[in-house]
Amino acid sequence: xxxxxxxxxxxxxxxxxxxxxxxxxxxxxxxxxxxxxxxxxxxxxxxxxxxxxxxxxxxxxxxxxxxxxxxxxxxxxxxxxxxxxxxxxxxxxxxxxxxxxxxxxxxxxxxxxxxxxxxxxxxxxxxxxxxxxxxxxxxxxxxxxxxxxxxxxxxxxxxxxxxxxxxxxxxxxxx
Numbered sequence: 001x002x003x004x005x006x007x008x009x010x011x012x013x014x015x016x017x018x019x020x021x022x023x024x025x026x027x028x029x030x031x032x033x034x035x036x037x038x039x040x041x042x043x044x045x046x047x048x049x050x051x052x053x054x055x056x057x058x059x060x061x062x063x064x065x066x067x068x069x070x071x072x073x074x075x076x077x078x079x080x081x082x083x084x085x086x087x088x089x090x091x092x093x094x095x096x097x098x099x100x101x102x103x104x105x106x107x108x109x110x111x112x113x114x115x116x117x118x119x120x121x122x123x124x125x126x127x128x129x130x131x132x133x134x135x136x137x138x139x140x141x142x143x144x145x146x147x148x149x150x151x152x153x154x155x156x157x158x159x160x161x162x163x164x165x166x167x168x169x170x171x172x173x174x175x
Contacts, residue, residue: 016041016042016043017039017040017041017042019037019038019039019040019052021037026112026113029049029051029112032111032112032113032114033112033113033114034051034053034061034112034113035053035054035057035060035061035112035113036051036052036053036054036057036058037051037052037053038050038051038052039052041098043097043098048097048098048099050098050099051103051112055084055087055088056124056125056128058087058110059080059083059084059087059124060113060116060120060121060124061110061111061112061113061116062083062087062108062109062110063076063079063080063083063116063120063123063124064114064115064116064117064120065109065110065111065115066079066083066108066109066143067079069115069116069117069119069120070117070119073119073122073123073126076119076120076123076124077123077126077127079123079143080123080124080127080130081127081130081131081132081141082132082141082143083108083141083143084127084130084131084141085131085132085138085139085140085141086101086107086108086140086141086142086143087100087101087108088131088138089138089139089140089141090107090140093107094107134163134164139164142154142165146173147170147173148173149169149170149173149174150167150168150169150170151165151167151168151170152167153165153166153167154166
């Protein structure tokens with residue numbers, strides 16, 4: 001990297017990853033503020049930007065984008081447990097790309113601190129370390145915004161052992 005005024009090289013590396021820590025609590029990337037550090041990884045000639053963030057801070061950046069942060073705290077707490085269970089259960093989903101989970105609806109929507117409120121952050125704090133379990137075993141917390149009036153049993157969609165994800169009619173959503 002060169003200083004544009006003097007042309008002096010400020011930083012140069014042959015390493016495929018550069019880590020940057022913010023000088024304060026938050027860092028900007030594009031138009032969003034994030035907690036944690038950033039890693040810039042060169043893979044196949046492209047740069048991948050990864051936010052390296054603690055799990056609970058990550059969940060605080062998911063909750064207000066997956067549901068309205070103005071909703072009742074108990075709903076936010078349920079979402080926090082589900083989102084945490086998803087993040088841990090899918091932690092290697094994008095391993096080949098150099099990160100755990102992406103920031104889109106493919107995984108969970110995550111855009112840092114911008115929409116977080118005291119209420120949404122408190123919901124995460126009050127459920128810290130809580131996960132979804134079946135028969136004493138942690139399970140992935142799958143969730144969705146719409147089911148068209150019913151869900152399908154996960155075993156019919158993905159195969160495998162998902163006895164906790166059985167198909168049901170949804171009385172709250174019309175087909």
